[in-house]
Amino acid sequence: MANPYDALAEVYDAAMAHVDYDRWARYVHQCLQVHGDEVISVLELGGGTGSLARRLQPLGNYEYVLTDGAAAMVEQARAKLDAANMPATCATAGFTTVTLAGLERREPFDAVVLVYDGLNYLTETEEVRACLERVKGLLREGGIAVIDHATPANSEDHEREFFDRGTVHGMTYSRHSEYDADTGLHRTTFDVVKQGRHFHEEHVQRTYAPHTIADLISGSDLKVEAAYDAFSFDSAHDRSHRVHWVLRKGT
Ligand SMILES: C[S@@+](CC[C@H](N)C(=O)[O-])C[C@H]1O[C@@H](n2cnc3c(N)ncnc32)[C@H](O)[C@@H]1O
Known part of the structure; x- marks a missing residue:
């Protein structure tokens, strides 16, 4: 990772x-x-x-x-x-x-x-x-x-689960985000593919x-x-x- x-x-x-x-x-x-x-x-x-x-x-x-x-x-x-x-x-x-x-x-x-x-x-x-x-x-x-x-409130009033993807300069990325109201934690994973290599990142944020x-x-x-x-x-x-x-x- x-x-x-x-x-x-x-x-x-x-x-x-x-x-x-x-x-x-x-x-x-x-x-x-x-x-x-x-x-x-x-x-x-x-x-x-x-x-x-x-x-x-x-x-x-x-x-x-x-x-x-x-x-x-x-x-x-x-x-x-x-x-x-x-x-x-x-x-x-x-x-x-x-x-x-x-x-x-x-x-x-x-x-x-x-x-x-x-x-x-x-x-x-x-x-x-x-x-x-x-x-x-x-x-x-x-x-x-x-x-x-x-x-x-921002996370509660928006979709708790979110996904998108895109391509730029020949690289692709996809993003998946989930919010846990009990912990207040937002976990977002990014998967990036560049020149055939796959990178996976996990971002954790607290509201x-x-x-x-x-x-x-x-x-x-x-x-x-x-x-x-x-x-x-x-x-x-x-x-x-x-x-x-x-x-x-x-x-
Ligand atoms: C959502 S991005 C916002 C970047 C920029 N302010 C913008 O408006 O596009 C959050 C930024 O915070 C930086 N960051 C996260 N944790 C950090 C830390 N503990 N110390 C310094 N930078 C941090 C990340 O590397 C990232 O660039």
Whole structure:
């Protein structure tokens, strides 16, 4: 079995063709403009193949650093951002271990962004706590973070079982996803066939209720600026499918 995203990286953009990254980038940019004071440097965690970065960086002419835990995803991101002539740096780093020193950087960031379910890959609350601690260490005083997660309501209101397949650049992929409401775990298997070789990946994510994440944030030194329902500027609620948290370091 391959590690998550090792084989998927090359077909990830095709599998995510349904995602409206333009809208997502505009939304995150608005959050940064509304809540941030002078956001120049942005660190994206779990930035994947750079689909958000490619759109978000030019909106604010941000000084942009993209990280992801999967080296194969970072490789795709680097190629994509280089091809677009985009001034962004890419590095491999985990949510619970990333540090300024590891990124060979002295200056903390004005903003940290972690969106599209990256947090859901942390299946233990202790890991979410560790991630929030890392985010705090990466931000300057007064800096802000935009972090999202999918909720149990999202999985309950959609098909509990999901299957699709596609072909891109001569490679085929198929995806099968199942949700267990008792454990809150989403298990997705990807089967990728490239050049006659078959790769099998299993991805496990946990859905988090807004109040669970609120409790974890309250135990960190990050202050909640806003908890938004999905892509709106309305407050999140118990049936929100996705919550975008805007957090501030310091007062
Ligand atoms: C659903 S993808 C989203 C990627 C990207 N944000 C996007 O919008 O396309 C989740 C990403 O989180 C990354 N990831 C998962 N667990 C991680 C961890 N513990 N540390 C760093 N990255 C992680 C994966 O490698 C993957 O690229």
